[in-house]
Amino acid sequence: xxxxxxxxxxLLASTHxxxxxxxxxxxxxxxxxxxxxxxxxxxxxxxxxxxxxxFELRTLVTTREGDVETLAKTDMGAMQFDQGxxxxxxxxxxxxxxxxxxxxxxxxxxxxxxxxxxxxxxxRGMNTNLADAMHEPLLPATEEAWDVVDHLIIADDRISDxxxxxxxxxxxxxxxxxxxxxxxxVSPELLEKLxxxxxxxxxxxxxxxxxxxxxxxxxxESFPPYExxxxxxxxxxxxxxxxxxxAFYADGxxxxxxxxxxxxxxxxxxxxxxxxxxxxxxEDPVSNAGVLHQSIFIGGDPLNNLSAGFFVPKSRTAFNQExxxxxxxxxxxxxxxxxxxxxxxxxxxxxVFAICAAWLSRSGSLEWLGAATPVATLISAGIxxxxxxxxxxxxxxxxxxxxxxxxxxxxxxxxxxxxxxIYNGGGETKGEISGQRGGLVVPDMSGLEGMTRRLVWTxxxxxxWENITQKPGMRLASTETSIPVPLALVAEARIDANxxxxxxxxxxxxxxxxxxxxxxxxxxxxxxxxxxxxxADQNSTLLPGQFIKASxxxxxxxxxxxxxxxxxxxxxxxxxxxxxxxxGWTKAWDTGFNFGxxxxxxxxxxxxxxxxxxxxxxxxxxxxxxxLLTFQEVTGPDxxxxxxxxxxxxxxxxxxxxxxxxxxxxxxxxxxxxxxLKRAEITMKVKGAVGRLQISGFKDGQVQxxxxxxxxxGTLTYTIEDGSLIPLDANGRFIIRxxxxxxxxxxxxxxxxxxxxxATTTDGDGASAPVPAAPNxxxxxxxxxxxxxxxxxxxxxxxxxxxSQPTP
Numbered sequence: 112x113x114x115x116x117x118x119x120x121x122l123l124a125s126t127h128x129x130x131x132x133x134x135x136x137x138x139x140x141x142x143x144x145x146x147x148x149x150x151x152x153x154x155x156x157x158x159x160x161x162x163x164x165x166f167e168l169r170t171l172v173t174t175r176e177g178d179v180e181t182l183a184k185t186d187m188g189a190m191q192f193d194q195g196x197x198x199x200x201x202x203x204x205x206x207x208x209x210x211x212x213x214x215x216x217x218x219x220x221x222x223x224x225x226x227x228x229x230x231x232x233x234x235r236g237m238n239t240n241l242a243d244a245m246h247e248p249l250l251p252a253t254e255e256a257w258d259v260v261d262h263l264i265i266a267d268d269r270i271s272d273x274x275x276x277x278x279x280x281x282x283x284x285x286x287x288x289x290x291x292x293x294x295x296x297v298s299p300e301l302l303e304k305l306x307x308x309x310x311x312x313x314x315x316x317x318x319x320x321x322x323x324x325x326x327x328x329x330x331x332e333s334f335p336p337y338e339x340x341x342x343x344x345x346x347x348x349x350x351x352x353x354x355x356x357x358a359f360y361a362d363g364x365x366x367x368x369x370x371x372x373x374x375x376x377x378x379x380x381x382x383x384x385x386x387x388x389x390x391x392x393x394e395d396p397v398s399n400a401g402v403l404h405q406s407i408f409i410g411g412d413p414l415n416n417l418s419a420g421f422f423v424p425k426s427r428t429a430f431n432q433e434x435x436x437x438x439x440x441x442x443x444x445x446x447x448x449x450x451x452x453x454x455x456x457x458x459x460x461x462x463v464f465a466i467c468a469a470w471l472s473r474s475g476s477l478e479w480l481g482a483a484t485p486v487a488t489l490i491s492a493g494i495x496x497x498x499x500x501x502x503x504x505x506x507x508x509x510x511x512x513x514x515x516x517x518x519x520x521x522x523x524x525x526x527x528x529x530x531x532x533i534y535n536g537g538g539e540t541k542g543e544i545s546g547q548r549g550g551l552v553v554p555d556m557s558g559l560e561g562m563t564r565r566l567v568w569t570x571x572x573x574x575x576w577e578n579i580t581q582k583p584g585m586r587l588a589s590t591e592t593s594i595p596v597p598l599a600l601v602a603e604a605r606i607d608a609n610x611x612x613x614x615x616x617x618x619x620x621x622x623x624x625x626x627x628x629x630x631x632x633x634x635x636x637x638x639x640x641x642x643x644x645x646x647a648d649q650n651s652t653l654l655p656g657q658f659i660k661a662s663x664x665x666x667x668x669x670x671x672x673x674x675x676x677x678x679x680x681x682x683x684x685x686x687x688x689x690x691x692x693x694x695g696w697t698k699a700w701d702t703g704f705n706f707g708x709x710x711x712x713x714x715x716x717x718x719x720x721x722x723x724x725x726x727x728x729x730x731x732x733x734x735x736x737x738x739l740l741t742f743q744e745v746t747g748p749d750x751x752x753x754x755x756x757x758x759x760x761x762x763x764x765x766x767x768x769x770x771x772x773x774x775x776x777x778x779x780x781x782x783x784x785x786x787x788l789k790r791a792e793i794t795m796k797v798k799g800a801v802g803r804l805q806i807s808g809f810k811d812g813q814v815q816x817x818x819x820x821x822x823x824x825g826t827l828t829y830t831i832e833d834g835s836l837i838p839l840d841a842n843g844r845f846i847i848r849x850x851x852x853x854x855x856x857x858x859x860x861x862x863x864x865x866x867x868x869x870a871t872t873t874d875g876d877g878a879s880a881p882v883p884a885a886p887n888x889x890x891x892x893x894x895x896x897x898x899x900x901x902x903x904x905x906x907x908x909x910x911x912x913x914x915s916q917p918t919p
Contacts, residue, residue: 114142129167224266227384236399250276257283266296285373287426307521319344328357345386431677439532512714518600542707545575550592602693602720606733623695631686633738636660681762724782747774779843786906799895808836
């Protein structure tokens, strides 16, 4: 807006979609004399129709002098501004912050950040032209502006001073976004600002590599190193950090690592693009994106591995909207007339009807009963209706909210999303729903069709809905905001002799109830005290489907169970939650929203805080409960590949037939390390005719059988007392081999992955014997299936004179 006059201007820019002029979005602007103002406002995009290719936006600008509004004109005299936006076919949106003017290479043998991004998207079959480069000097200052973005790549330092934009990015990631930081392209200061304090990132130095050997951090035995000799050195930033998941190493330093961040994930690559890519050759296969969109470079297996984990859709919401809406309706229940009133009215009607019938019969005028019956029925119905109206109106106007409060790691911010039920117990009103601290409330527009509604922003964090009519009854609204708290939310935990203990730090006046620890493999109930301290012992593990430790659940606890069941249910290709979390319930948090009525706001909030592990007492035996251990099938030390007991893509145990074997890796939380494994209690639940079942460890270069069951059914438990059979590796993982469905198991299980000529096995007396070839699986005769494989372990913490080692 240019105000070339000598007087100030008050303007309203209002935008709507051509298909619906009644739903508008606007911004009020004050322009001083002789000024140029650049401003913005959010627009909620509607759902596109099946064959729709464009959205057409129309904007009007009005000036106000007193009570008079006038349409503003451009220099050309136009009073309406139209602009069309193409609807992308892509289901995932990627935004890149790269140096201004950077283009993808066409002939060069050396790649840049744009090539790195394009090649990575090629691997996923994604059209690279849909990756938008953002060159604006300032980022959107509100988290809501990032809602449509799935992936953000940062390879430029220019946003380092944009603190409001960086804060909005962190909140967006915590809400489920994926951020990729190319550390070789940004400063250490920006890297720390983006990730926060929790990772304790420290840049040691920057080096250049002429030979690259990328080694997978976990599962290297089944992932060969990626080797490259470079004529031009590739830059690498050598970093030390905590609370990270290394993905690949180069020269013993993390070349790429992941960090879970709320509901989202952060990928950091420390090695320059030439270490991951090579020039494409004529004999190379066409990329998954097609020949028209492929890069002139091709990525190796490490880049393919990172791309598969990074380019996934954003988790749009943590709450199931429909379930939470039902809970909100239940919290604002209408008063129901008592049974005595209803029965009294119906009995009164029956009694009057009987008396009238008897009197008319005696008087010989029974034909009048047909006329009296409808009259009596109407009177009774009127009494019941008026009683219902009275009890309905007896509930005062109020607002009830159910929120999910998520701690944003490494910051003092809390994300609050949820549903509000705005109940009007009186006549029709036209209140103003507004916000004073940012965020957004989107009310249900049912019943407002044809009426002009407008969301107007007056500042970065101030907005209001205009002309929202509230009729008697309840209107639902979705809410979203982020607020700072005086102290960061913290959930500390440590292992001890009795199980677990710790404390939860919340703002003053907040107290957790029905608190649990949730992991991808189970839940643990916490015994909370009033000062925020908690304990959990071996009896605190909750059963499948249980979220609150109570023999009888009240109405509120049943509502909480339904919400947690949906929130924590397994999802394909995703661990839920991604890291161990403390969940607990508090009263509703103050968001600064005004819901358009002078009435109290009540409700509850589900608080979610990632666990921060602290050191336990030295030289102490501690029991780790089974939910703290995650598991996956892995390639064993004997080279045997996963047998497919569990489908991690769909989180389902698989039905098997005949003979099968697999190595199962159990992983401890890395922040607990270093500890020594003393014993492990393995629990398996199996159904079907499995035949013989055996578990084994690995010691002295051989598979060592531990326990065998014949024709087992149901739940099996065995304690492995010799920890040397299942030692912990540097990543806090131990493995066991499970052979099932075998008839001649004793000989087969000790051999190589396939057996065959030259393979031997050792019996209990140390004598060697030939290993038979792998059993024939072509004629399965039985079907069986695991339903559970879990472990509870006893570890010993290091002695006080042994220095603890930081997590790599």
